[in-house]
Amino acid sequence: MDKTLTMAPSVTSATSRLEAGPQGKRPRKVLSSRNIIVYGLLGLAALYYLLPLYVMVVTSLKGMPEIRLGNIFSPPMEITFEPWVKAWAEACTGLNCDGLSRGFWNSVRITIPSVIVSIAIASVNGYALANWRFKGSEVFFTILIVGAFIPYQVMIYPIVIVLREMGLYGTIYGLILVHSIFGMPIQTLLFRNYFVSLPEELFKAARIDGAGFWQIYFRIMLPMSLPIFVVSMILQTTGIWNDFLFGVVFTRPDTYPMTVQLNNIVNSVQGVKEYNVNMAATLLTGAVPLIVYFISGRLFVRGIAAGAVKG
Amino acid sequence: MAAHSQPGRPNQLFRNLNSKIASIPMILTAVVIFLGGTIWTVTYSFTNSKLLPRLNFVGFEQYERLWDTPRWIVSIQNLATYGCLSLIFSLTIGFLLAALMDQKIRFENTFRTIFLYPFALSFIVTGLVWQWLLNPEFGVQSVVRSLGWTSFTFDPLYNSDIVIYGILLAALWQGTGLVMCLMLAGLRGIDEDIWKAARVDGIPMWKTYLFIVIPMMRPVFVTTLVLITSGIVRVYDLVVAQTSGGPGIASDVPAKYVYDYMFFAQNLGQGFAASSMMLLAIAIVIIPWAYLEFGGRKRG
Amino acid sequence: MNANVSINKSNSVSIRELSLSFGSVTVLENLNLDIRDGEFLVLLGSSGCGKSTLLNCIAGLLEPTEGQIFIKDKNVTWEEPKDRGIGMVFQSYALYPQMTVEKNLSFGLRVAKLPKDEIDRRVARAAGILQIEPLLKRKPAELSGGQRQRVAIGRALVRDVDVFLFDEPLSNLDAKLRSELRVEIKRLHQSLKNTMIYVTHDQIEALTLADRIAIMKSGVIQQLDDPQTIYNRPRNKFVAGFIGSPSMNFLKGELADEGGKPVFKTNGVTFSLAGYETSQPLTAGRKVTLGVRPEHIQVDGDIAGEVHEAVVEIEEPMGADNLLWLKYAGHTMSVRIGGARRYAPGTKVRLAFDMTLASLFDAETEDRI
Numbered sequence: 013m014d015k016t017l018t019m020a021p022s023v024t025s026a027t028s029r030l031e032a033g034p035q036g037k038r039p040r041k042v043l044s045s046r047n048i049i050v051y052g053l054l055g056l057a058a059l060y061y062l063l064p065l066y067v068m069v070v071t072s073l074k075g076m077p078e079i080r081l082g083n084i085f086s087p088p089m090e091i092t093f094e095p096w097v098k099a100w101a102e103a104c105t106g107l108n109c110d111g112l113s114r115g116f117w118n119s120v121r122i123t124i125p126s127v128i129v130s131i132a133i134a135s136v137n138g139y140a141l142a143n144w145r146f147k148g149s150e151v152f153f154t155i156l157i158v159g160a161f162i163p164y165q166v167m168i169y170p171i172v173i174v175l176r177e178m179g180l181y182g183t184i185y186g187l188i189l190v191h192s193i194f195g196m197p198i199q200t201l202l203f204r205n206y207f208v209s210l211p212e213e214l215f216k217a218a219r220i221d222g223a224g225f226w227q228i229y230f231r232i233m234l235p236m237s238l239p240i241f242v243v244s245m246i247l248q249t250t251g252i253w254n255d256f257l258f259g260v261v262f263t264r265p266d267t268y269p270m271t272v273q274l275n276n277i278v279n280s281v282q283g284v285k286e287y288n289v290n291m292a293a294t295l296l297t298g299a300v301p302l303i304v305y306f307i308s309g310r311l312f313v314r315g316i317a318a319g320a321v322k323g
Numbered sequence: 324m325a326a327h328s329q330p331g332r333p334n335q336l337f338r339n340l341n342s343k344i345a346s347i348p349m350i351l352t353a354v355v356i357f358l359g360g361t362i363w364t365v366t367y368s369f370t371n372s373k374l375l376p377r378l379n380f381v382g383f384e385q386y387e388r389l390w391d392t393p394r395w396i397v398s399i400q401n402l403a404t405y406g407c408l409s410l411i412f413s414l415t416i417g418f419l420l421a422a423l424m425d426q427k428i429r430f431e432n433t434f435r436t437i438f439l440y441p442f443a444l445s446f447i448v449t450g451l452v453w454q455w456l457l458n459p460e461f462g463v464q465s466v467v468r469s470l471g472w473t474s475f476t477f478d479p480l481y482n483s484d485i486v487i488y489g490i491l492l493a494a495l496w497q498g499t500g501l502v503m504c505l506m507l508a509g510l511r512g513i514d515e516d517i518w519k520a521a522r523v524d525g526i527p528m529w530k531t532y533l534f535i536v537i538p539m540m541r542p543v544f545v546t547t548l549v550l551i552t553s554g555i556v557r558v559y560d561l562v563v564a565q566t567s568g569g570p571g572i573a574s575d576v577p578a579k580y581v582y583d584y585m586f587f588a589q590n591l592g593q594g595f596a597a598s599s600m601m602l603l604a605i606a607i608v609i610i611p612w613a614y615l616e617f618g619g620r621k622r623g
Numbered sequence: 624m625n626a627n628v629s630i631n632k633s634n635s636v637s638i639r640e641l642s643l644s645f646g647s648v649t650v651l652e653n654l655n656l657d658i659r660d661g662e663f664l665v666l667l668g669s670s671g672c673g674k675s676t677l678l679n680c681i682a683g684l685l686e687p688t689e690g691q692i693f694i695k696d697k698n699v700t701w702e703e704p705k706d707r708g709i710g711m712v713f714q715s716y717a718l719y720p721q722m723t724v725e726k727n728l729s730f731g732l733r734v735a736k737l738p739k740d741e742i743d744r745r746v747a748r749a750a751g752i753l754q755i756e757p758l759l760k761r762k763p764a765e766l767s768g769g770q771r772q773r774v775a776i777g778r779a780l781v782r783d784v785d786v787f788l789f790d791e792p793l794s795n796l797d798a799k800l801r802s803e804l805r806v807e808i809k810r811l812h813q814s815l816k817n818t819m820i821y822v823t824h825d826q827i828e829a830l831t832l833a834d835r836i837a838i839m840k841s842g843v844i845q846q847l848d849d850p851q852t853i854y855n856r857p858r859n860k861f862v863a864g865f866i867g868s869p870s871m872n873f874l875k876g877e878l879a880d881e882g883g884k885p886v887f888k889t890n891g892v893t894f895s896l897a898g899y900e901t902s903q904p905l906t907a908g909r910k911v912t913l914g915v916r917p918e919h920i921q922v923d924g925d926i927a928g929e930v931h932e933a934v935v936e937i938e939e940p941m942g943a944d945n946l947l948w949l950k951y952a953g954h955t956m957s958v959r960i961g962g963a964r965r966y967a968p969g970t971k972v973r974l975a976f977d978m979t980l981a982s983l984f985d986a987e988t989e990d991r992i
């Protein structure tokens with residue numbers, strides 16, 4: 013089973029190759045027919061990927077009358093930010109009409125501790141698995157990785173029971189725990205593979221120097237692992253922010269994360285549909301992961317390649 | 324050799340004690356949640372639990388009822404259609420895009436950023452955007468009609484027969500970027516000399532791809548396949564956001580079926596049985612893969 | 624088996640019936656080794672024979688499956704590495720990248736919570752010995768390979784230990800630096816006089832540094848002797864072939880009796896064995912292999928005794944030496960002669976074999992006769 017574990021690093025190393033630059037045939041002339049086809053196809057594909065974002069933005073900037081008259085692709089004749097304000101502060105879910113802001117802050121309150129807790133746990137796990145194996149450690153790890161493939165639906169109800177017993181069901185703390193649990197396989201894999209890739213002799217030297225488990229972790233390993241912490245943070249932040257299923261199962265309406273609240277706003281059956289507000293709300297919810305994505309650039313690519321197991 | 328030649332050997336339990344303590348969260352998660360939770364759910368799927376889980380065994384009754392429920396059959400059919408098409412299209416599109424990106428193009432980073440950004444978005448956001456784009460009153464259909472083609476019909480989200488394709492469209496938008504990235508990494512991992520050799524031998528490019536490069540990328544394809552598949556079986560948020568399973572139950576999927584039976588219909592036994600079926604579906608894909616990848620080489 | 628092992632008081636490190644296996648792979652089996660106080664012992668062997676594994680066992684980084692390890696007469700088999708009184712130097716230097724040289728040197732002392740002035744004193748002493756004072760404020764990345772390895776040695780030095788373990792410390796360095804640092808390590812050993820166990824697969828390092836060499840093959844020590852004995856009286860064919868470059872010439876044949884004197888015959892050619900020292904009877908008919916080092920064959924000039932004639936096939940001038948590859952009696956042989964003496968291919972030469980320095984091995988057991 014040991015090989016599962018090396019699957020992701022092979023992907024990671026492939027990513028660094030990916031960053032090394034293209035290798036295929038080189039183009040000969042600038043305006044060859046081949047180039048026209050290549051760039052033409054890429055351009056077309058880019059259009060398909062960009063169009064939804066464009067439509068979201070223009071829709072969110074139009075007034076409802078303009079939406080009813082015009083077509084969704086046309087730019088707004090009159091730009092209005094009212095839908096954004098409404099989405100943020102006034103949109104209704106059920107009885108509350110205080111907009112997405114509540115969901116936003118809930119998501120912040122959920123994401124930050126979840127990211128910290130899950131990374132702290134996973135990095136220590138990965139370190140233990142890489143450098144301090146004990147009898148059975150690989151077995152537990154294998155269960156963990158296989159568990160990453162088990163549909164969440166299979167495990168949700170037992171977790172509900174456990175959390176209820178602990179008195180955490182419906183609270184943000186319960187959700188933080190759930191995120192830490194389900195983030196564990198991939199995060200542990202990420203850290204384990206990273207620590208395995210560090211020279212083993214460094215660890216041996218530290219042991220000869222008399223450092224113990226925690227001393228080596230904090231004084232030798234941590235200072236060397238900044239990149240992997242960043243990658244893992246990107247992965248967890250977007251992953252937890254984007255979660256819907258756990259949010260809807262493990263929290264109550266007043267602690268719903270942003271995604272759940274967004275879905276409730278947009279898909280609520282009452283009232284007149286305000287498409288511009290809906291799109292503004294959708295953009296607001298997508299903003300955090302998008303910002304993380306655009307800022308992190310290649311690190312994100314590295315992260316998803318390494319963490320692709322999450323599926 | 325006698326065991327007594329090991330005097331002073333410390334108790335094995337206390338060896339590496341810190342490591343064991345630090346691994347408690349992992350051990351608990353693996354054993355209690357993943358293993359225990361799975362066993363628990365499978366066990367209770369053989370009971371007639373309704374509102375609360377009860378150990379009242381009824382054999383395969385829940386499963387029989389499950390396969391007699393039209394809604395479940397629809398879910399499974401949807402999953403099969405969606406799954407097959409999603410596999411085929413995301414692998415094809417992902418590979419084609421990767422091959423295009425590998426042509427020493429300029430602005431490679433820009434293109435990659437564009438193709439991959441939807442992957443950063445949640446399924447909820449994805450579903451809502453595409454719900455809007457496919458809105459027959461205002462979306463693509465109305466735009467084409469306003470251009471003069473008045474009989475043009477494209478309303479997948481309101482037509483039970485094709486609603487699953489509407490969801491597929493959104494899913495491909497969200498996920499092909501990732502496949503492209505994995506494929507590109509695979510392509511970049513191929514020795515450049517292969518290309519030189521093929522060129523020296525005068526093999527046309529498409530043949531090189533088809534007969535040399537793709538077979539060499541088998542591991543990447545397999546990994547990607549496993550990833551896509553485990554994602555497919557879980558598909559839930561996207562459907563909830565885009566169609567809420569509608570029209571009617573036309574776009575229902577197993578994950579949604581499970582959720583509804585567990586938390587709304589208060590028929591836990593059905594939910595457990597359905598989720599156990601999901602587990603079975605995953606197992607059918609994962610076990611042969613795990614066996615092929617690891618079983619052959621290590622012991623067996 | 625008797626668990627009561629007596630250990631010699633003058634031994635610094637003693638290894639008793641040590642076995643280690645990774646799962647089903649047995650790397651070390653029933654290994655016994657005594658290293659004297661202040662001795663420089665070199666472990667030499669081909670890649671994967673278990674040298675590092677043995678060293679890691681001594682250091683306490685690997686747990687033996689069976690057996691015991693004594694350091695300074697103390698059973699340390701289950702001790703933590705830090706409590707064994709050892710320092711270790713690795714091939715890849717293993718310097719902590721985020722710490723300066725000074726912090727690298729003092730890390731172990733800081734972990735042990737030694738007083739600050741004591742730490743400073745020890746670091747200054749080690750830096751002085753290794754002449755790395757100007758580097759103390761730098762990070763490992765800003766050092767050359769040779770400097771890094773000095774720092775790594777310094778890290779073992781500050782620990783004030785009895786036993787130094789080196790795992791191929793010079794393998795990552797280029798040839799020139801390697802010979803420089805080799806001399807330095809020898810000097811260090813002469814001034815510190817502590818026990819050193821040194822793993823390498825470089826014969827020159829082994830022969831120049833060692834008081835004794837242990838030649839290992841698949842986890843078993845083949846021969847443990849001083850360099851001279853290893854070179855001239857290899858205990859078996861493996862050791863004979865392993866040491867020396869180019870490797871010893873091996874001629875397969877059998878023993879015979881000619882006029883009451885033992886001779887070696889191969890492909891119709893007879894070699895007199897006069898001068899060969901052995902305690903075993905050289906019975907006629909026994910299948911053996913004759914081993915002669917390239918430098919123990921005389922070519923032309925005023926050669927005495929039995930003379931053989933061969934044809935030069937290839938000449939490899941190597942500066943100080945000249946290596947001739949000859950065809951003789953169906954065997955290809957190499958001969959080392961002075962660099963100034965040149966022979967064109969095809970030349971006929973006369974050879975004399977120095978049987979006092981030759982080796983005979985049993986064809987079956989491959990042990991020295």
Ligand SMILES: Nc1ncnc2c1ncn2[C@@H]1O[C@H](COP(=O)(O)OP(=O)(O)OP(=O)(O)O)[C@@H](O)[C@H]1O
Pocket residue numbers: 645648650668669670671672673674675676677824
């Ligand atoms: N952790 C391990 N698990 C399984 N086998 C191992 C492990 N470490 C080493 N081995 C095996 O043990 C044998 C001895 O390894 P060792 O590192 O001691 O060799 P070595 O003599 O130091 O070689 P080199 O000169 O290449 O450093 C090798 O065959 C190796 O494959």
Ligand SMILES: [Mg+2]
Pocket residue numbers: 674675676790
């Ligand atoms: Mg080694």
